[in-house]
Amino acid sequence: xxxxxxxxxxxxxxxxxxxxxxxxxxxxxxxxxxxxxxxxxxxxxxxxxxxxxxxxxxxxxxxxxxxxxxxxxxxxxxxxxxxxxxxxxxxxxxxxxxxxxxxxxxxxxxxxxxxxxxxxxxxxxxxxxxxxxxxxxxxxxxxxxxxxxxxxxxxxxxxxxxxxxxxxxxxxxxxxxxxxxxxxxxxxxxxxxxxxxxxxxxxxxxxxxxxxxxxxxxxxxxxxxxxxxxxxxxxxxxxxxxxxxxxxxxxxxxxxxxxxxxxxxxxxxxxxxxxxxxxxxxxxxxxxxxxxxxxxxxxxxxxxxxxxxxxxxxxxxxxxxxxxxxxxxxxxxxxxxxxxxxxxxxxxxxxxxxxxxxxxxxxxxxxxxxxxxxxxxxxxxxxxxxxxxxxxxxxxxxxxxxxxxxxxxxxxxxxxxxxxxxxxxxxxxxxxxxxxxxxxxxxxxxxxxxxxx
Numbered sequence: 445x446x447x448x449x450x451x452x453x454x455x456x457x458x459x460x461x462x463x464x465x466x467x468x469x470x471x472x473x474x475x476x477x478x479x480x481x482x483x484x485x486x487x488x489x490x491x492x493x494x495x496x497x498x499x500x501x502x503x504x505x506x507x508x509x510x511x512x513x514x515x516x517x518x519x520x521x522x523x524x525x526x527x528x529x530x531x532x533x534x535x536x537x538x539x540x541x542x543x544x545x546x547x548x549x550x551x552x553x554x555x556x557x558x559x560x561x562x563x564x565x566x567x568x569x570x571x572x573x574x575x576x577x578x579x580x581x582x583x584x585x586x587x588x589x590x591x592x593x594x595x596x597x598x599x600x601x602x603x604x605x606x607x608x609x610x611x612x613x614x615x616x617x618x619x620x621x622x623x624x625x626x627x628x629x630x631x632x633x634x635x636x637x638x639x640x641x642x643x644x645x646x647x648x649x650x651x652x653x654x655x656x657x658x659x660x661x662x663x664x665x666x667x668x669x670x671x672x673x674x675x676x677x678x679x680x681x682x683x684x685x686x687x688x689x690x691x692x693x694x695x696x697x698x699x700x701x702x703x704x705x706x707x708x709x710x711x712x713x714x715x716x717x718x719x720x721x722x723x724x725x726x727x728x729x730x731x732x733x734x735x736x737x738x739x740x741x742x743x744x745x746x747x748x749x750x751x752x753x754x755x756x757x758x759x760x761x762x763x764x765x766x767x768x769x770x771x772x773x774x775x776x777x778x779x780x781x782x783x784x785x786x787x788x789x790x791x792x793x794x795x796x797x798x799x800x801x802x803x804x805x806x807x808x809x810x811x812x813x814x815x816x817x818x819x820x821x822x823x824x825x826x827x828x829x830x831x832x833x834x835x836x837x838x839x840x841x842x843x844x845x846x847x848x849x850x851x852x853x854x855x856x857x858x859x860x861x862x863x864x865x866x867x868x869x870x871x872x873x874x875x876x877x878x879x880x881x882x883x884x885x886x887x888x889x890x891x892x893x894x895x896x897x
Contacts, residue, residue: 448479450486451529451547452554454493458525461498461790468498468790476669487669492624496536497529498789499622502596504528507535507578511570514563522555526564531571541572587611591618600797601782608833617831620878621785626653626663627670628882629681630689630712632747633660633719636680644675656881657860658693660719661686679747684712687783687875687885691776691827692716694858694887700724701771706759706814709736711743711752713774718749728770730757760806762813772823773814777807779828779835783884786877800834807835811843815850820895824850826888831874836886840872843890853891 453475460471472494476487497504505516508527516524530548533539545568549561581589591602595618605614631638638660642652645664650673655661662681670676670683692713697703697720705714705727714729721727729740729752740754757763759775780799781791811826818824826843828835844852852871863880865873872888 448482448486449551449554450482450490451493451551453479453482454490454497454529455522455525455551455555457490457494458497458529459521462521462525465794467788468494469788492537493529493532495624495789497525497532498792499785500532500536500596501528501789501793502598503593504531504535504596506580506593507531507575508567508571510578511574512567520557520560522557523552523560523564526551527567530564530568531575534568534572535575541568545569545572591615595619595622596792597621597785598792598795601792601795604797604832616878617876617884620876620881623786623877625786625883626665627683628655628685628689629662629664629670630658630684630716630719631660631662631681632679632715632749634722635678635748638662641675641680644680645673648673648675655686657686657862658689661689677746682712682715682743682747684716685787685883685885687829687880687882688712688776688827689716690859690863690875690882691825691885691887692774693720694827694855694889695772695774695823695825696858697721697725697772702726702728702769704728704730704766704770704773704814704817706730706757706773706775706810706817707732707777708740708754709733711740713776714740714752714754715743715747715749717774718744718751719747721751723751725751727752729754730759732756732758760809760813762816766817768817768819768822770817770822771819772825773818774825774827775810775814776827776829777810777835779803779807779830780832782830782832783875783877783886784829785884787883800832804834804839807839808842811839812847815843815847815892818850818892820892822892823853824890824892826886826890828886829883830886831876831884836874836888837872840888847890849893850890851893853889855887855889858889859887 457471457475460466461468526548530544533544549565552561552564580594583590588602592599597618631641645652651665653663697717699722703717708714708729709731714727718727731737734756737754737756744752780795855868875882875885
């Protein structure tokens with residue numbers, strides 16, 4: 445009988461992220477698929493170890509260096525990974541110290557680094573005794589450094605947010621980024637009601653809660669892989685964060701409309717729009733990458749959404765055939781992704797502040813191309829999954845200044861009353877993880893002026 449060690453699987457995933465620069469979500473899915481014989485409990489443990497260790501990596505390294513003469517960056521990658529995830533178990537999962545340490549030593553030996561087993565044992569034993577007494581940077585004197593080390597957020601991100609929001613707001617945001625997110629899904633209302641879907645999911649052994657804002661959104665617990673559920677395979681729902689669903693809802697799609705989803709992958713917004721608009725309408729769902737277009741087609745087919753038409757297209761290039769052809773265009777632009785730190789923890793270590801300098805011109809180029817496709821009197825919705833005023837409010841202001849044929853339009857009629865913001869009437873809103881319990885998201889709505897007669 446083959447015994448699969450969940451800690452070994454987690455360590456190999458983390459090594460792929462460090463050494464091969466693989467995205468943690470992709471590496472984790474591959475590892476779980478390759479080790480399909482693991483129990484549901486072990487699969488959940490691997491997922492928690494990988495994502496939790498990445499979410500808290502800066503904090504873990506800071507604590508480890510209080511107990512090691514060797515800086516973490518100079519350690520062998522396997523030792524880095526083993527020390528981080530072992531300390532994570534002690535600090536955040538309440539795993540008994542002796543269990544975490546013994547498993548770490550065993551793992552290092554199993555991977556051929558027995559000569560370093562004593563070092564790993566010594567560091568972790570010292571950390572077990574002393575991590576509770578580690579002194580973080582002073583909150584009053586060095587607020588940015590405190591937030592960086594305590595909540596594992598890059599210093600440039602923390603400094604940017606502190607320049608825009610009060611300290612208590614930023615600390616709450618950082619804390620929310622480190623919480624384990626729920627899985628949000630959207631009921632395919634062309635096939636089933638939200639309540640009937642809830643009942644079916646519960647019959648399949650999944651814990652289900654209603655979403656915060658939209659009736660067709662549900663939150664799931666207790667399901668490590670939703671794609672294996674019979675209800676998923678029957679096309680009764682698609683996975684989508686409620687923030688993204690709210691962006692699609694902001695379009696206000698109506699039956700018979702012709703809508704363009706310019707940056708559509710992974711497809712949730714297109715599917716939401718198609719479900720909202722019914723059988724009499726068309727959603728042109730486009731993406732620049734061929735493999736993502738195939739995923740869009742597969743998703744639409746599984747959901748039996750025949751009104752979704754997927755094709756490859758660069759959203760930054762305006763097509764003559766698109767000119768003034770759409771009742772609404774949704775631009776969920778490529779962005780820094782700083783609203784996704786709960787779900788994609790490795791973004792913290794991939795993004796750099798200077799990345800914004802290349803993203804903003806691209807976002808504006810896409811907005812300009814999209815604007816040409818909107819018919820007079822039609823709608824343009826711009827959204828991002830980031831918390832960055834340059835990419836969000838800055839681009840909104842730029843767009844209005846450079847496209848006088850568009851005006852900002854009140855978002856209030858298109859979003860649930862539970863969402864409160866002083867900016868709604870000005871046509872935009874930012875959703876925050878610690879306030880709205882969604883991904884961080886920005887939504888702005890514009891209306892193209894009617895042609896003069």
